C-alpha cells in the first residue's frame with residue numbers, strides 16, 4: 001500500500017518573509033514571570049489579528065505583522081535573553097539603550113537565533129515589586145525597537161473586564177500595542193472629529209488607554225505607513241535605500257474658510273508610495289504630537305502629484321494659535337521623509353507656495 005506524499009502533508013501556512021523579533025529580557029536577579037510563553041503568545045496573536053482587522057478595514061486586506069509561531073500556531077517563538085545586570089540597573093529612562101545593546105550583542109553572536117526582521121519587541125518583567133502596580137523598566141518605542149513589560153496578571157483573560165485587574169490589563173496591553181506601533185514606524189496621531197463617534201480612539205493617540213475596553217482603531221495614515229513597514233511585507237524589501245526627499249518639487253498650501261488645501265508634486269526618481277499630511281497644534285516635536293490629526297492625500301504616482309483637503313471641522317480645538325503642517329512621505333522601503341510648515345492662526349496667508357517662499361511667523 002502506498003500513500004502519495006501530498007496526501008500525508010499537513011497544510012502549512014506560508015511564513016511571511018519577515019517577522020517581528022520577540023525578546024523576553026530577564027535581569028540577573030529575576031526569573032521570567034510564570035507562564036509567560038502562553039500569556040504573551042495569546043496577547044501577541046490577539047494583537048496580530050487586531051492589526052489585521054484594522055489594516056483590512058483601511059483597505060489593506062489581511063495585512064499584519066509577521067510572527068514566528070509554533071507548528072500548531074498557538075505559541076510565539078520568544079527569544080529569552082539573560083541580562084548581564086540586576087533589574088534596577090535597567091531603569092525606565094536610561095535602561096532602554098543598555099538593554100538594546102545587550103540584545104544586539106546577543107543576536108550578533110554565532111550559535112544564537114537570527115533576527116527575523118529589523119524590528120524587535122523587548123518585554124521585561126516588571127521591577128516595581130508590586131504586581132498591582134507594575135513598572136520600573138523601559139516602556140516606549142525606540143527607532144525600530146520597542147519595549148513593554150510583563151507582570152503576573154498580564155493575561156488576556158482580563159481583557160475588557162471592568163475590574164481593577166481589567167483596568168490594569170488595558171493600560172499595559174494598550175501600551176504594548178501602541179509602543180509596537182512606534183517600533184514599526186508609526187508616529188502619534190489623533191482621530192479626526194468625525195471618527196471619534198464612528199470609530200473611537202486612535203491607537204496611536206490615546207488608544208493605549210482604551211484598547212480592549214472601548215473602540216480603538218488604526219487611522220488611515222497609520223495603516224498607510226504600516227503598508228510599507230518591513231514586518232507587514234509579503235515580498236522582500238528593496239535592498240537599495242529610497243532617496244530622502246528634502247522638499248517636494250512644488251507645494252501649494254491654501255487656507256479657505258472651510259479647509260486647508262494642500263497640493264504638490266514630488267521630485268523625479270522618488271520611491272514614495274503614500275503622501276500623508278499631519279496637522280499638529282500648539283506644540284510640535286517628540287511626544288507633543290498626540291493631538292495631530294492625519295490625512296492621506298490622493299497621490300498619482302505616475303504624475304508624481306498629490307492633493308488633499310483638510311476640513312477645519314475635522315480638527316479638534318487647539319489651545320493656542322500656532323500649528324504645524326507636516327508632510328510625511330512613505331517610501332517603498334518603509335523609510336520616511338518629513339517636511340514641516342509652521343503657521344499662526346491669526347496670520348494665515350490665503351495661499352502659500354513652497355519652496356519659492358518661506359513664511360515668517
Ligand code: ZN
Nearest residue numbers: 178179182188
Ligand atoms: Zn506613543
